[in-house]
Every structure is written in C-alpha cells, then in structure tokens.
Amino acid sequence: MRLIASYKGEAKELAASTIIRGDVYSYQFSGGSVTQVRDHTAVGTKAKEISANIFGSLMESRKRQLVGKAVEVQIFPSTKKLTDLPDFADLDDENTGGEADRDYSSLPGTGGILIEGTNRIATPISAVELDERSDDADYPIGYVLTHELGHTVLDFAAPDLEPKIDELRKSRIAAQQDFLGTDSYTRSTVDEYWAEGTAALFNTPIAELYINEYTGKWLTDNDAKLLAQLKSVYLK
Structure with a gap:
C-alpha cells in the first residue's frame, strides 16, 4: 500500500x-x-x-x-x-x-x-x-508459534542477518556468557538463538521458570547486541 x-x-x-x-x-x-x-x-x-x-x-x-x-x-x-x-x-x-x-x-x-x-x-x-x-x-500458550515464526522471519525476511547473528552467538560461547532460557538449546544454532530472542522480544517464555528472562529488559541488560539485531527487524 x-x-x-x-x-x-x-x-x-x-x-x-x-x-x-x-x-x-x-x-x-x-x-x-x-x-x-x-x-x-x-x-x-x-x-x-x-x-x-x-x-x-x-x-x-x-x-x-x-x-x-x-x-x-x-x-x-x-x-x-x-x-x-x-x-x-x-x-x-x-x-x-x-x-x-x-x-x-x-x-x-x-x-x-x-x-x-x-x-x-x-x-x-x-x-x-x-x-x-x-x-x-x-x-x-503461544510460545511455540512465536518461536517458530521467529525462524520463519529469519529464513525469509532477514536471511542476510544470519552471519552476523551467528558471529554474536559464537562470541558469547567463546566468552562463556549466559544465554537466554535453556543455555544449551539457545546457543546450539544461529536459528535457535534468533528464535529464542524473538520469543523474548514478544514476552513469550519457553517455561514459567524463565518468565523474567523472556523480556526486552533482560535482553537490554544481558544481550544488547542480539537485541539491536532484533530491533533492526522488528518495530519493538
């Protein structure tokens, strides 16, 4: 339009x-x-x-x-x-x-x-x-679809960002920094790192245990570089 x-x-x-x-x-x-x-x-x-x-x-x-x-x-x-x-x-x-x-x-x-x-x-x-x-x-409720649509967005609307996101992921692993939610899962691939970030940006936790992590504030305080990339895609 x-x-x-x-x-x-x-x-x-x-x-x-x-x-x-x-x-x-x-x-x-x-x-x-x-x-x-x-x-x-x-x-x-x-x-x-x-x-x-x-x-x-x-x-x-x-x-x-x-x-x-x-x-x-x-x-x-x-x-x-x-x-x-x-x-x-x-x-x-x-x-x-x-x-x-x-x-x-x-x-x-x-x-x-x-x-x-x-x-x-x-x-x-x-x-x-x-x-x-x-x-x-x-x-x-809502976590799975939010997470999966995060994959969809990266693959089809922002594929050019994958190398940058992967660089951030590997840098955090090398520095032994914490990851959002379940560390081993979130850090496992660039796709999961992004999809979990999307879930956090939209305040949709993987489990109630992590409800305080799946927020823009947690990303601001703990993974500002990922947040910057998310905000280059989403108006949030």
Missing part, C-alpha cells in the same frame, strides 16, 4: 506499507482423507493474533522481502503428528539435527518452509499449543 500526495500535477510518495498476505488453516482427518479449512475457532484466532503481532511488527524493508509470498499457519490436531500434514509428509523419516535432535514427527511445530512449486511459506503448529482451555500443552 502506498500513500501518494498530488499537487498541481506533481506526485510525491509520503509513505509505503507492504501488506503481508496470510491465512490460518486447520486440518480435518477422516479415514484416509485430509481436508484443509480456514480456522475460525478460538485456537485459530490465537494463531492469527500471534502472527499479526509478529508480521505486523516487521520493518517495512523486511516486509518487502515477503512480497509475492503467502504466509500460512497450519494447525494440526493434538491427536495427529506434524508429518501427517500433506505439506510436511516428506519429513516423516527426517530428524532436525542440532542440540535438540528430534524426529520431525514428534515436534509441536517447526519454522516455515517454502512449499515446493508454490509461493506458500507454511508454518505448522499443534492445536494444543494454542488452546488456552487445555492443560496438555508442553509449553506456555
């Missing part, structure tokens, strides 16, 4: 805003068939709220990196696996690698993936991690 002022035949661009196209879907499984539907439930509303908060906070220059892409959140039932989703079925026998090496099939969510042959960037998330009425979530 562009705001143009015109006077006596002369036009001047006053402001420009890139609108990110996106949607939230859930999946219904019946027998051997899978049906995709737009999610208007409380869970879907929560996913939209988190997604709008994160993508709406992106700097204009970062939003432009997503021009031509459609950003999706795909919600799967708690009784199903991430790899039961058609777009993620080929990850069924794959592992994530890294410090927390796990099967993709066991994950409550993962960072966005560009679906082959399309313009769709899809981020899957288990419904239970968004259900405020449930006691079965593995993490505080």
